[in-house]
Amino acid sequence: MSFEHAFDVDVRRKLGDATVGATFTADGGLTVLHGSSGAGKSSGLAMVAGLLRPDSGHVRVLGETLFDAAAGIDVPAYRRRLGLVFQDGRLFPHMTVRANLLYGWKLADLADRWIEPAVVIEFLGIEALLDRRPRTLSGGEAQRVAIGRALLSGARALLLDEPLTALDPARREEILRVIERLRDELKLPMLYVTHDREEAARLATQTITVERI
Amino acid sequence: MLRLLTALIALLALTPPALAATAPTVLAAASLQEALTEAADAFARARHPRPVLAFAASSALARQVQAGAPADMFVSADEQWMDALAAKRLIVAASRRDLVTNALVLIEPAAGSTRLAIARGFPLARALGASGRLALADPAAVPAGIYAKAALTSLGVWPSVAGRIAAAENVRAAMALVEHGQAPLGIVYATDALASAKVRVVARFPSASHPRIVYPVALIAPINGRAANPEAEAFRRFLLGREGQAILRRHGFGPA
Amino acid sequence: MNAAALTAADWQVIALSLKVSGVAVLATLPVAFGLAWALARWRFFGRVLLDALVHLPLVLPPVVVGWALLLLLGPAGPVGGWLERTLGVTVMFRWTGAAIAAGVMALPLMVRAIRLSLEAIDPRFEQAAETLGAAPARRFATIVLPLAAPGVLTAVILGFARSLGEFGATITFVSAIPGETETLPLAIYSALQIPGAEARVWALAGVSVLLALMALAGSEWLARRHGGSGGRVL
Structure with a gap:
């Protein structure tokens, strides 16, 4: 596969009176989408993930066109193979941690499973949590499980939407390290939305500023 | 869920269209419950299938006949509803007969000993005491109440008791008010009074004081290509015959 | 009340009531779910009208519902x-x-219970499932249905209780035919019309209460077995 960029994004959408959108290209490593709140960073991420349909533009990830308004291409989110990690984890409350982790794994094609559950569990240090219910987890634990769940779904890139916002400083540090290791050891392309400059400075291999349009 | 639904539809489709191979379905006014049940048992003993009996208010049953009820015979407690069905050719006209008649009685709780003769201007209001009410089936809607109001009106006492009526939903509910002493007096059919051990008949209303209380019977006209059930005709003849009439008489009904 | 007080005819009434109520609830469930789904999730023209229509049986006197059924479903x-x-x-x-x-x-009660539980589901769980590769049908089966289960259970119990006590529409539509349509409430009403049949009234009313309590207890047990979160249904 040959392609110029990991992410090639140009999306626009009207939300109420405002138009939100983002135009950028990003290579491998961790790309921080930075900008004042309300600039449309999260909406941009949702459009890349396929949860929000852009009015115009295109989304290409690792050379594959996932959305192209002009060409009439719109791959549904469940076929995009992009792992989305939300601010609030969003673990399924009616499933154990184990079932949450394996949810996307079971749905992924064999060829797309690039990492084993045992490896992920080890990597994230969540062995002891497997039989617990999400509501019994701390914020940091839940976020680690959410990251593991996204990795196991066969995701070829991770999209992280302010994953540290809901955490206290100690937990932030814990997750920051996990993300650094994802970046350095797994070499997974990541789009990372934050409005925290320190966080951006520490994590980013590339920073893109999203402006209000 | 889908499999269950399919099973249900199959079940529904399998249900045969008639109640049973030969047992006729008889719709009858609620006041006939005990008498017709006994008659049906007697009919069955004569090696007939036992008729399936459904009792309700004549009005409700008549509406069901209008809607095409899969039933074979109708016994109404009043002529109006039977006339309404006849007008729409929903009954077999030639099969209509007056089955029995009924009478109105004034009742009180069984322990009472009121002496009161029913005649023009009789002191009914005084007999109710200072605060007692007269129990009736709703004189605006229910046949038994309509007859009672007609009788009291023709006897000239309706104005004196009109404000002291305890109207019940049906005649048996009116009788229950007297049975439990909530009303010192009530007016019900003679057959009702005979069925209850908890009431005593004070006096019988003269038959001339109210319209004739008659129970017409008729076979229901088959629709949608249904076949007439010969057992229904047999039961109709049985009820009109000596044995059937004797059973009805034992339950307090009069000859038509 | 003891079992010895129940006659063969009473047992027939009880068995029939259970059959009628059970089938009524199971057959209504998919319909109620579909309506609840449409009302909770879709915005369409006539939605308010549909909502009102679904609630009609709750508002109208039961005899009117029975009469409408009579006109519509009667052989004429x-x-x-x-x-x-x-x-x-x-x-x-x-x-x-x-x-x-x-x-x-029972329909309006069932639709309400299911709709409330559907509306309580955070749609973001479905979004999360979507990003993990779940197509719509899969999301429905693995996220929506399990999260709506307590509401569905409530709907079944409420619907069953309502069916068990249904009187007005039934007697208006299908009369009180022993062994065919004479359910508990109809048999109780019929016994009330007979002087001296109070014992039967008490026995059958006692059975009704017992059945309702058993249904409630059963639902509690089910809810507890399916991971506590479902909790109370009434």
Whole structure:
């Protein structure tokens, strides 16, 4: 596969009176989408993930066109193979941690499973949590499980939407390290939305500023 | 869920269209419950299938006949509803007969000993005491109440008791008010009074004081290509015959 | 109340009531779920009207509902006539008709219970499932249904209780035919019309209460077995 960029994004959408959108290209490593709140960073991420349909533009990830308004291409989110990690984890409350982790794994094609559950569990240090219910987890634990769940779904890139916002400083540090290791050891392309400059400075291999349009 | 639904539809489709191979379905006014049940048992003993009996208010049953009820015979407690069905050719006209008649009685709780003769201007209001009410089936809607109001009106006492009526939903509910002493007096059919051990008949209303209380019977006209059930005709003849009439008489009904 | 006080006829009434109520609830459930889904998730023209229509059996006197069923499904009616002439099926005066009457009366309660539980589901869980590769049908089966389960259970219990107590629509539509449509409330009413039949009234009323309590206890047990979160249903 040959392609110029990991992410090639140009999306626009009207939300109420405002138009939100983002135009950028990003290579491998961790790309921080930075900008004042309300600039449309999260909406941009949702459009890349396929949860929000852009009015115009295109989304290409690792050379594959996932959305192209002009060409009439719109791959549904469940076929995009992009792992989305939300601010609030969003673990399924009616499933154990184990079932949450394996949810996307079971749905992924064999060829797309690039990492084993045992490896992920080890990597994230969540062995002891497997039989617990999400509501019994701390914020940091839940976020680690959410990251593991996204990795196991066969995701070829991770999209992280302010994953540290809901955490206290100690937990932030814990997750920051996990993300650094994802970046350095797994070499997974990541789009990372934050409005925290320190966080951006520490994590980013590339920073893109999203402006209000 | 889908499999269950399919099973249900199959079940529904399998249900045969008639109640049973030969047992006729008889719709009858609620006041006939005990008498017709006994008659049906007697009919069955004569090696007939036992008729399936459904009792309700004549009005409700008549509406069901209008809607095409899969039933074979109708016994109404009043002529109006039977006339309404006849007008729409929903009954077999030639099969209509007056089955029995009924009478109105004034009742009180069984322990009472009121002496009161029913005649023009009789002191009914005084007999109710200072605060007692007269129990009736709703004189605006229910046949038994309509007859009672007609009788009291023709006897000239309706104005004196009109404000002291305890109207019940049906005649048996009116009788229950007297049975439990909530009303010192009530007016019900003679057959009702005979069925209850908890009431005593004070006096019988003269038959001339109210319209004739008659129970017409008729076979229901088959629709949608249904076949007439010969057992229904047999039961109709049985009820009109000596044995059937004797059973009805034992339950307090009069000859038509 | 003891079992010895119940006659064979009483047992027939009880068995019939259970059959009618059970079938009514199971047959109404998919319909109620579909309506609840449409009302909770879709914005369409006439949604308010549909909502009002679904609630009609709750608002109207039951006898009116029974009368409407009579006109519609009676063999002389448009639907009932077609059923009898083409399929040879009659629901009037049959237990199936009693189940339809009970199901219609239970529908609004069931739709409400399911709709509330659907509306309580955070749609972001479905979004999360979508990004993990779950197509719509999979999301429905693995996220929506399990999260709506407590509401569905509530709907079943409420619907069953309502069906068990259904009187007005049933007697108006299918009369009180012993062994076919004479369910508990109809048998109780019929016994009330007979002087001296109070013992039967008490016995059958006692059975009704017992059945309702058993249904409640059963639902509690089910809810507890399915991971506590479902908790209380009433």
